[in-house]
Amino acid sequence: MSDRDPSVDPSAAVRARIDTGKPHSARSWNYLVGGKDNYDVDRAVGDQIKETFPGLVDVALTSRHFLGRAVRHLAVDQGVRQFLDVGTGLPTADNTHEVAQRLAPDARIVYVDNDPLVLAHARALLTSTHEGRTDYLDANPYEPEAVLKAAEATLDLSRPVALMILNTLGHVAEYERARSLVSRLMAGLPSGSYLVVSDSTSTSEGMIAASDAYNASGAVPSGGAPEVDAYCGVGRKP
Numbered sequence: 001m002s003d004r005d006p007s008v009d010p011s012a013a014v015r016a017r018i019d020t021g022k023p024h025s026a027r028s029w030n031y032l033v034g035g036k037d038n039y040d041v042d043r044a045v046g047d048q049i050k051e052t053f054p055g056l057v058d059v060a061l062t063s064r065h066f067l068g069r070a071v072r073h074l075a076v077d078q079g080v081r082q083f084l085d086v087g088t089g090l091p092t093a094d095n096t097h098e099v100a101q102r103l104a105p106d107a108r109i110v111y112v113d114n115d116p117l118v119l120a121h122a123r124a125l126l127t128s129t130h131e132g133r134t135d136y137l138d139a140n141p142y143e144p145e146a147v148l149k150a151a152e153a154t155l156d157l158s159r160p161v162a163l164m165i166l167n168t169l170g171h172v173a174e175y176e177r178a179r180s181l182v183s184r185l186m187a188g189l190p191s192g193s194y195l196v197v198s199d200s201t202s203t204s205e206g207m208i209a210a211s212d213a214y215n216a217s218g219a220v221p222s223g224g225a226p227e228v229d230a231y232c233g234v235g236r237k238p
Contacts (some may be wrong), residue, residue, distance in 0.1 A: 026117055029167070030090040032060040037090050037121065045089045064092070067166055069098040070196045070234050073161045075208040078236075080194060083106045085150055086141050086185065087168025088113040091124045096164060097134040105129040110151045140170070144184035160192035169199050186237060193237045194229050 023186040026040035032050075035147070050057060074080040081104055085096045088111040100107040111125050119138050128134040139147050149155065163185055172178035186195055186227055 009025055014104065025171075026090045026115060029060065030092060032057055032063050035090060035092040046111075049196075063167055064094070066198050067096065067164070068094050068099050070164075070198075071096055071162075072103060074194055074196075075100050075103040080160055080162045082155045082159060083107065083164060084110045084112065084147075084155065084161050084185075084189075085109065085164040085166075086112045086147065087165060088118055088125070089115075089134070089167070090118060090121055090196070095125065097125065097128065097132075101129045101132050101134075104132075106131040106134045108154055109135070109229055110154050112139050112141060112147055114138055114140045120196070142181065144181055145188070147184065148188040151188060157188065160194070161189045162194040162196055163189060164196045166196070166198040169197070188238060191237055195237070197233050197235075206208045 011223075023041045023045040027038040028038075028045045028049075031038040031043050031046040038046075071083070074083075083100055096111070097107070097109040100109060106129075109128075111122075113119070113136075119136075122136040122138075125136050126134055133154055134203050137147065137150050139150055141147065151157070153215075163182075165182065169178045169182070172181065182195065182197075186193070
């Protein structure tokens with residue numbers, strides 16, 4: 001047994017912040033998209049939500065497929081070579097850097113999250129082609145200016161960047177605050193950059209009930225989860 005002090009062992013400090021006895025938003029979502037980084041308590045929440053709204057799995061998978069299509073469009077059709085992925089979540093298959101660097105080996109990707117569980121899996125994200133670069137920031141998405149400053153170690157913010165915010169903004173309880181966070185991030189990116197958003201809207205009683213059950217499960221941050229019907233879009237900064 002190691003006698004390392006967790007205060008000087010970053011991995012131990014991260015593990016100490018992870019509670020496997022209660023459901024977790026990232027792990028539950030990981031289960032819904034077919035990932036393996038989840039526990040019985042997370043699968044129980046996922047199964048409960050699927051019973052309330054059986055279409056949730058399709059929504060989760062569709063959102064994942066949108067990520068791949070968006071990155072492919074930006075890398076191939078628009079020539080984007082830099083991606084800032086905020087609210088990363090747990091890695092599964094075809095993460096942003098995998099899709100981008102498969103198409104453009106020189107692409108650079110920065111992931112941003114401040115979830116200890118995601119941080120513990122960061123090594124899975126920190127793979128890269130020889131020509132490109134992949135980095136992970138343990139940073140607070142509620143501090144856009146700090147995120148942008150830290151991202152400059154990997155990205156050239158004088159050149160276009162694709163800002164990816166997928167299934168994240170719904171955890172921000174106040175609409176105006178969510179709008180402000182996006183605006184402040186985009187303000188730090190140059191003309192020709194792109195905003196890629198995938199999130200949720202309220203469109204049926206079943207979806208609202210599933211969202212309420214998800215929020216009540218304790219798996220999500222205090223801001224709550226959004227309704228579970230997906231909205232996706234890509235926009236270019238003039």
